[in-house]
Amino acid sequence: MSASDHLMIAPVIVPAIVAPVAMLSMRRRRALGLSVSLGGCAATLAAAIALFGIAQDDAIRSYALGAWSAPFGIVLVLDRLSATMLLVAAILSTVVWVHAIVTGADRKGWHFHPLFHFQLLGINGAFLTGDLFNLFVFFEVLLIASYGLMLHGQGALRLKAGVAYVVVNIVGSALFLVALGLLYGLTATLNMADLAVRVAALGREDQGLLRIAGLLLTTVFALKAAAVPLHLWLPRTYAATMPVVAALFAIMTKVGVYAMIRTVPLVFGASAGAAAWVPAPWLLPAGIMGAIIGFVGVLVARGMREQAAFAVLASTGTLLMPVAVWREGALAAALYYMVQAIFAGAALFLVADATMRRRGQYADAVVPSPRFAGQDAAGLLYLAAAIAAVGLPPLTGFVGKLLILDASFAVPGWPAIWATILGTTLIGVVGFARSGSSLFWKTAAPDADPISAMPRPRADFIAPATLLILLAALTVFAGWAAAQAHAAAAQVMAPGRYITAVLGAAR
Structure with missing residues (x-):
């Protein structure tokens, strides 16, 4: 060796x-x-x-x-x-x-x-x-x-x-x-x-x-x-x-x-x-329901962590839809989307962490609070993470969903896949917009209690910003990343190569 x-x-x-x-x-x-x-x-x-x-x-x-x-x-x-x-x-x-x-x-x-x-x-x-x-x-x-x-x-x-x-x-x-x-x-x-x-x-x-x-x-x-x-x-x-x-x-x-x-x-x-x-008969319905339940959860969530958790659930549902097709092109789209979904979901949790540490007793609750130090930076990071999670341009979630739509066209069940992805994207946009406006742009009531948290250095913005930069890089190099996903999918859908590599040519 x-x-x-x-x-x-x-x-x-x-x-x-x-x-x-x-x-x-x-x-x-x-x-x-x-x-x-x-x-x-x-x-x-x-x-x-x-x-x-x-x-x-x-x-x-x-x-x-x-x-x-x-x-x-x-x-x-x-x-x-x-x-x-x-x-x-x-x-x-x-x-x-x-x-x-x-x-x-x-x-x-x-x-x-x-x-x-x-x-x-x-x-x-x-x-x-x-x-x-x-x-x-x-x-x-x-x-x-x-x-x-x-x-x-x-x-x-x-x-x-x-x-x-x-x-x-x-x-x-x-x-x-x-x-x-x-x-x-x-x-x-x-x-x-x-x-x-x-x-x-x-x-x-x-x-x-x-x-x-x-x-x-x-x-x-x-x-x-x-x-x-x-x-x-x-x-x-x-x-x-x-x-x-x-x-x-x-x-x-x-x-x-x-x-x-x-x-x-x-x-x-x-x-x-x-x-x-x-798993083919139930995997597509499970993916459709997962995307719907996940993005509806994003819409009604009462906290940033809860919203991020439902966004992870929604991404898994979205991912299962192209996987359920079990075709090389759809699987390649799923692999591309899976990478960005992992980074986007993690970024949402890290932005929530940085935000709740600055909001004191308001924590991550989706309610207006008095202005806090670093609010503009946290708001911008939240906006970018939400765009990636919901699948809007210019970040890579949009590219991933386009690939899924293209790969699933004309396969059995494609109208349901298209309707689910487009409909849940709209629900996700409304959910993240509602939360973001309450957290970062609405003014708290005049009699609201002042924030009890001490000012924090902005070093805790480094990790979520890094993940968002990686998502931006996946967008810029989307052609290369999509080619990598297609090559990986081609290997997966050719099981004979895997068998030969493990057991030898004799098998």
Whole structure:
């Protein structure tokens, strides 16, 4: 193996080492713990950039841990899709880390940095793994870390939402194990590439169980993605947690969508018999309802964090609509939109954090307040984040929605997709405009209590501004980004290449 092949394990091994080292050092020597944590973020980002560059040769690479070849050993797989998601996760985590340090949010508990890197370990592992059981393991790692991060800073509402979040995910994990048990009983393997080969060879007598296993598996992924009707946990959980944590969580629902994109064309594609494209009948209605419920939530939200949470839900619904088509062009549009949706959702939470720290007792409530220091800057950042989230020009959300509309035209159900995207965009515009005018432009009542918060430096605007600059760059280089999305989609929709890369040409 070359050095570039060994680099594939870096996004998993670096946070796995940094997390316990940061835990051991943070309580006694905070400066050392911060240095370790920063070094972990920098190393993970550098590895993700390098892997993204390596993936540009359009090859699919397989890394067998311990030199145990597939399907018997643990396998990591790098292609354009996984490399892109690794890069997005590394950029987002670095920006969130900076915001946590600048605002002092990490000081609410010494466990923040270890949990932060365990979360990154789970996310990166989910993007790289080539085995369904290890996907389950990495899901559990990121979920266990998210339980602690969700409760970071304490609070009764946070604890109440956290209990519901834990219960929902325990149920999801149980269903995941049932699905894995069924698949292993049918095929005697959980390696994704080997599973694809064996599923295609199953006889008619096994098709019923195979379909049940496929439905259970995609239901679990839909639960992780907060797809309607499995979405009820998301608004309360994301609105209750600290905004800096919720900004990192913006990528977690997209991990569920990624898992669908990774497994359905490969394992449950055209060769899967009765289980072919198993989630197709309900995925489009779920996406439509998710977009509608999400943007209606944006319209009626009473707080900035609640509004950002519903915007994340709306973006997942919008994303599922082109994914449900299961065609290369629509999938490319979905991948482009997914990247911008992650950054836009995180930016909304970080802007909410910077704003509520300046509004004192008014916090993030969508009500007029006396003027506060930095109000104009916060208002402009909110405006830009809202434009990106709702999909208006000139930012990249508009480009993403145009790509979805173009790719879905003339496919079954296209009128519903078009009507939903155009209608929910209008609802989102009204919702963000209503909130923005109340928060930043309306004058408070003359007898309103003065703001109790102390003036803050503007350093906490750095992180949301960085995400918005990245969204602007995606707009400027939309042609290049769209080409990357098309190349990634082409690999996903050609499962034979993935199978050959993992199992060898003989299979």
